[in-house]
Amino acid sequence: MTENTDIHRLLDEAFRGIAMTPDAQDLKEEVRANLMARAAELEAGGRTPADAAREAVAELGDVRDLLDESDAATSAPREDYAALQQRYRVKPKVGYVVRAVVWSLAAVVGIVLGVLGATGVLPLVVGPVIGLFGMASTALGLLVGDSLHQETTTNHPMPENRAGGFAGATFLASYGVAFGFLVAVGALPVWCVVFAALGVIASIILFAFLGASQTNRHKAWTRQALAREPANRFEREPETAARFGIYTVVIWLVTFAVIAALVFTVGWWWAPAAFAGGFALMMLVLARMLFAPKKS
Known part of the structure; x- marks a missing residue:
């Protein structure tokens, strides 16, 4: 699909009269990329390129509001995600x-x-x-x-x-x-x-x-x-990632030992059950370590 050139014209019109500070320029480029993706989606749904561009820009709203939100995000104390969800909550129809x-x-x-x-x-x-x-x-x-x-x-x-x-x-x-x-x-x-x-x-x-x-x-x-949220726990706490690696090795060593014992005693048909049990245990450990509640 060819690039929708109407997006650039309509975006320039939307930013007309706004001082192009570095923050405003960054926002404009971010918005441009999102509008191009949205217009492409609308074109795939049957819109003409011109109609898709107009609809995508209309959905954007007033760019001054976006600039105000960006300025508030950098100057005001950071709200947690739950508070932001409550502020922008949309009630179902x-x-x-x-x-x-x-x-x-x-x-x-x-x-x-x-x-x-x-x-x-x-x-x-x-x-x-x-x-x-x-x-x-x-x-x-x-x-x-x-x-x-x-x-x-x-x-x-x-x-x-x-x-x-x-x-x-x-x-x-x-x-x-x-x-x-x-x-x-x-x-x-x-x-x-x-x-x-x-x-x-x-x-x-x-x-x-x-x-x-x-x-x-x-x-x-x-x-x-x-974008402001911290990285996942493994990236914040390398020692936790190391512990998970050790636990994973132990779990699979024990699992393969159990599989070998089952094969030579009660039969090979029990091996898939042992493998599934080892996998489930590893996923439980992963969930517990990656999404554990923060300590006060």
């Missing part, structure tokens, strides 16, 4: 809350009745059961897509087409899993597993594409706050 409740109920009803029908608890033939799972999958897709399309405290709303893509991927994944469940319980013949595989594979491909093409939706205050 009433219509979205109602839709989310309705679609959540539809998903729960479809899944519960579908499972009861597939297992023989309810006297339902396979056709209505598939329909119930279809209703649940549609509701889940709508719930995901609508949620992503909402503005949040920290993120700008996702474009409608992209949110629809996530909704479609969710529908394919959930419907594919539903077909797999019906085959597993014997409600459908084994060859129907093809439908399950096609749905899951298609959803994986769509999720991968959407994830790879995703651009930054974080609001300016969020990016500034995260």
Whole structure:
């Protein structure tokens, strides 16, 4: 995709009349990069380059407000992230809350009745059961897509087409899993597993594409706050990282010893369980050491 040259013109107009101090120039270049990414996303959603540029700049708002926020961030005492979230909190729209409740109920009803029908608890033939799972999958897709399309405290709303893509991927994944469940319980013949595989594979491909093409939706205050946040605990405390390395070596030495003992005693089929246990223990240690509460 070619570069959207309208962005440069509109950005110069937005900064017209503002003294170009070093801070203002830095902000302008940061905003330019974000606008280019946002305009590219809008063009991918079907906008013309000119419309995409105008919409991206309109979403930006008054650049003087951004300059005021930047000056306040450097001069005022730093607020913690929770306080900033409270200051910029966006309340969900009433219509979205109602839709989310309705679609959540539809998903729960479809899944519960579908499972009861597939297992023989309810006297339902396979056709209505598939329909119930279809209703649940549609509701889940709508719930995901609508949620992503909402503005949040920290993120700008996702474009409608992209949110629809996530909704479609969710529908394919959930419907594919539903077909797999019906085959597993014997409600459908084994060859129907093809439908399950096609749905899951298609959803994986769509999720991968959407994830790879995703651009930054974080609001300016969020990016500034995260830039001021200290590094993770391992970077702040090298001794903690060293301890984790020692613990990891010990965990895996013990795990492989247990695997060897199991293979030569009760059988090799217990080895995956021991490996999974060692991996789970390592992840628990990692979570405990990396995200431990700060000591006063």
